[in-house]
Amino acid sequence: MNDARPVGDSDLLDVRIVRKAFRSASGERADVLRDVAFTLAHGEVGAFVGPSGCGKTTMLRIIAGLDQEFDGAVARPCGAIGMVFQEPRLLPWRTVEDNVRLIAPAIDAATLGALFATLGLVTHRAHFPGELSLGLARRVALARAFAVEPKLLILDEPFTSLDHPLAARLRDELAMLVERRPVTTLLVTHDLDEAVRLADRLFLLSARPARILAAMPIRQQRAVRSEEVVASLKATIARQQRTLEA
C-alpha cells in the first residue's frame, strides 16, 4: 500500500501522502492529512506553516519513517536523517558530548568542536541534560541532528516555548549551519516570522485534515533578507492566508 523506503540515487525528497487517518477511541476514522504532496530539491529549505493541531507533527513522523500506516509514498534522499523533535529528547543519563557522539560515532573532534562552538555549547560538553536550560537542551538537539551530516533535516517546531531573542539567535545559528552545509530541510512552525526568514519555499497548511493551501517560493537569498523584505513577505502571506481561509 505504501512505500516509505528511500528510493534509488535521487537526492530529492518526494512526498505524496494521499491520506492519513487515525481511529478514535469510539472507532470513527478521522482524517488528519489529505493529499499532501510536494518535492524538495537537494539543499532546499521548505517551511510549513499551519494552525496548531492541524497534523504537522503527523506529517513529519510519516516523512521521518516513524509512521508507516498511511496511503501514499515517501521517497527520501539516501543517507542519514537528522531530526529535532518538539522536545529535545536527549538521553538524561549521558553528557552533552556523549549524547551527540552516541548518535554520530564517526564525527571527528574538529567537526564536533566547530559545531559546539557555533551553537555556544563549548562550556557545556560535560554537563548532563538535566543541568541545562531548555534553550541549551534545544541547541544540543540541533547539534545532534547536524552531527550525523544528514541528507534530510527535519525540524518540528524547534524553537517553541523559548523567549523571543533566544529563538531569534537559534534561528540565525540554524541558518548559518544550513548555509555552511546545504541540506534538504523540512521545518514545521506556527511562527510565520521564523518560516519567512529560513525558508526557500513556504507551504501554508489548512486546518484538519491538513491540505497544502498554497506553496510559495521565496527567491531572495537567506543572508540578504532585510527586515523590510521579511515584513513585506509576512504581510503578503498573511493576506493570502486570510483569503484562502475565507
Next chain:
Amino acid sequence: MLRLLSLALFFAAWLIGSTLAGPQMLPGPAAVAQAILAEARSGALFLNLGATLARVALAFALAMTLGTALGILMGRAPAADRLGDPWLLILLNLPALVVVVLAYIWGGLTETAAIAAVAVNKLPNTVVTVREGARALDPTLDEMARVFAMPRWRAFRHVVLPQLFPYLAAAARSGLSLVWKIVLVVELLGRPNGVGFEIGIAFQLFDVTRILAYALSFTAVVLAIETFLVQPLERRASRWRLRSA
C-alpha cells in the same frame, strides 16, 4: 554516626537478652565471637562461607540474566506477556520448599539441582520487576533512536538499559537477600557443606552459639557486598540524577 549508634544499641539489646535468657538459649556476643574465631582458625568457616557464596552468586546471576531477558520480552511484546503471565503467577505462588524438594527428587542431590532450584525461586520476582520497567520505557526516546538509525545493541545499551536500571537495582537488592535465604534451605536439605549445612548440624545439637556464628558471619558478607559493591555501582549509575538541578 546514627548508624553506629543503632549498631551499638543492637549489641546492648543482645547482651541484655543473653543475661535474661541464659547462655543456653542466647549466648552473648563474646561467646559467638569466640566460636567464629575457632571456626575461622580451623578453616571450616571460610570453606562453608565460600561454598554458600558461590551458590548465591551462581543462582543470582542465573536468575537475573534470565529474568531480565524474559521481563523485557514480556514488557515489550503483549503476546509474550499473555503467554507467560499464568506461568509467572504459578511460579510466584509456589512455595520455595516445594521447588527445592522437587528439584532434588528430579535432579538428584546435585549442585545443579540446588542452584537451579534457587534460581527458579528468584526468577519470577525479577521478571515481574523488570517487566514493569520495560512497560515504562519512554517511547519518545525509542523514536529518537529509530530516526537516527542507532544500531540495536547501542540503542539497548545507552537508551534502554539506563531506563531499566532502577528496576534492575530493585530486583538485585531484594534478590540478593532472597537468594541467600533460599540457598541456606537448599544446603540444609541436600548439600554436604555451606552455611545452611552447618546450621542444620548445629540445630541437631541445639548449638545456638554455632548457629549465630554462621548466620552472623554470612550476614556480614552480604552487608559487605551491599556496601562495597551494590551501593557504589548504584551511585555511579545515577550520578546524572544527583547533579541535575
